[in-house]
Amino acid sequence: MKIITAETAAAASKEAFNIIADRMQHHQLHVLGLATGSTPCGLYRLLCASRLDFRQVTSVNLDEYVGLQPTDPQSYHYFMQVHLFRAKPFKESFFPDGTNLDAAAVAKEYDQVLAAHPVDLQVLGIGQNGHIGFNEPGTPFTSRTHRVVLTPSTIAANARFFARPDEVPRAAYTMGIASIMAAKQVLLMAFGAQKAPAIRQAVKGPVTPAVPASVLQRHPNVTLILDRAAASQL
Ligand code: GLP
Numbered sequence: 065m066k067i068i069t070a071e072t073a074a075a076a077s078k079e080a081f082n083i084i085a086d087r088m089q090h091h092q093l094h095v096l097g098l099a100t101g102s103t104p105c106g107l108y109r110l111l112c113a114s115r116l117d118f119r120q121v122t123s124v125n126l127d128e129y130v131g132l133q134p135t136d137p138q139s140y141h142y143f144m145q146v147h148l149f150r151a152k153p154f155k156e157s158f159f160p161d162g163t164n165l166d167a168a169a170v171a172k173e174y175d176q177v178l179a180a181h182p183v184d185l186q187v188l189g190i191g192q193n194g195h196i197g198f199n200e201p202g203t204p205f206t207s208r209t210h211r212v213v214l215t216p217s218t219i220a221a222n223a224r225f226f227a228r229p230d231e232v233p234r235a236a237y238t239m240g241i242a243s244i245m246a247a248k249q250v251l252l253m254a255f256g257a258q259k260a261p262a263i264r265q266a267v268k269g270p271v272t273p274a275v276p277a278s279v280l281q282r283h284p285n286v287t288l289i290l291d292r293a294a295a296s297q298l
Contacts, residue, residue, distance in 0.1 A: 065267060065280065066287045069295040073255040076289045077106030080187070080251055081114070083287065087185060087249075088116050095122045097186030097244075098148070099197075100140045103253050104187055105147060112151035122181050123154045126188075126197040127238035128162040130211065138226060138233075160209060160237035167211035170237050174209040178243055186247035190254050193217055194262045194275035198238035201274050207240030241279055249285045252277065254294040263290060264297035 070076035084107075087093040096118070098104070111118075125140060134141035141159050149157060158181070160174045188196055195201065198212045213235050214222075223229040244250070254263050266277035267288070273279075280286045 067267070067290065067295070067298070068287060069290045069292060071292055073291045074106055076253065076255060076291045077110060080104075080107045080253055080289050081110040083251060084111070084185065085114065085116060088121075093121060093184050095124060095181045095183050096154075097183040097188075097239075097247055098123050098125045098144060099187045099189050100125070100127070100143045101189045103189040103255055107187065107253070108147040111148060116152070118152045118154045121154050123149075123157040124178060124181055124183060124239075125157070125159045126186075126244070127236050128160045129233040130162055130165065130167075130235040130237060131233055132162050134159070134163070138231070160239075162237060167237070171209040171211070174237070174239070175243070178209070178239065178246070183247035185249045185251060186244060188244070188250055188252040190252060190259060190262050190266065190277050191218055192221060192258055192262055194265055194277045196241070196244060196252075196277050196280075198236045199241050199244075199276045201276060203241055203273060203276055205241045205245075205273060205279050208243050209237060209239055212236055212238055241276060245279060245283055249287075250280060250283055251287050251289060252280065253289045255291045257293040257296060259294040260297040263288070263294050267298060 068079050128140045132139040158177045161170050164170050200215050219232045265275045271278045271281050
């Protein structure tokens with residue numbers, strides 16, 4: 065694992081931006097894997113303000129809540145519109161279909177999307193319990209797209225984006241761990257002291273499904289982009 069530690073989240077976002085810009089300038093980015101959450105927002109602001117043109121690039125998102133329409137302001141679809149796609153349209157953008165309650169059909173369809181669009185670079189965040197995408201602790205490393213019931217800690221962490229905690233959806237569709245590991249390159253970003261224990265376990269702990277992000281130790285091309293606080297336990 066390559067680890068870049070910047071002084072602040074803003075400086076770390078610039079490091080992530082520079083890596084993506086370099087891949088774009090070398091015409092090496094055809095499929096970009098995207099993440100939601102607060103962590104990539106600084107990166108997305110830099111992409112929006114840049115001269116990079118994504119109209120020949122396909123995007124695939126990690127996950128989506130079950131039961132929300134793409135027009136729902138809490139859906140990850142809507143999040144991406146607001147934070148990136150309005151300013152930077154892509155050739156095409158894919159999400160697991162949160163409106164379809166047939167989990168097997170959604171999984172099959174999204175696995176086909178991923179097989180047809182192999183990810184060149186995947187942007188990743190990390191949950192405080194080490195989850196990646198919505199792959200909670202205990203998820204098998206062999207998993208592909210699947211439906212998850214969110215853990216109480218993830219619901220609590222994501223409640224800040226909703227008016228009331230009981231509005232947070234209880235389930236989501238997510239790329240699996242094997243789907244994430246199939247990306248040619250992974251950029252995992254983590255900011256703040258609350259992420260420091262998960263980063264320590266992911267980097268220095270055993271590779272175990274108990275800490276989903278620890279699987280990245282087995283990936284040949286991972287860069288962790290941290291601020292000082294998130295790196296404080298390394
Ligand atoms: C959610 C998302 C993850 C994200 C995580 C951390 O659970 N599904 O993809 O990494 O939140 O979010 P944040 O960046 O806001 O800390």
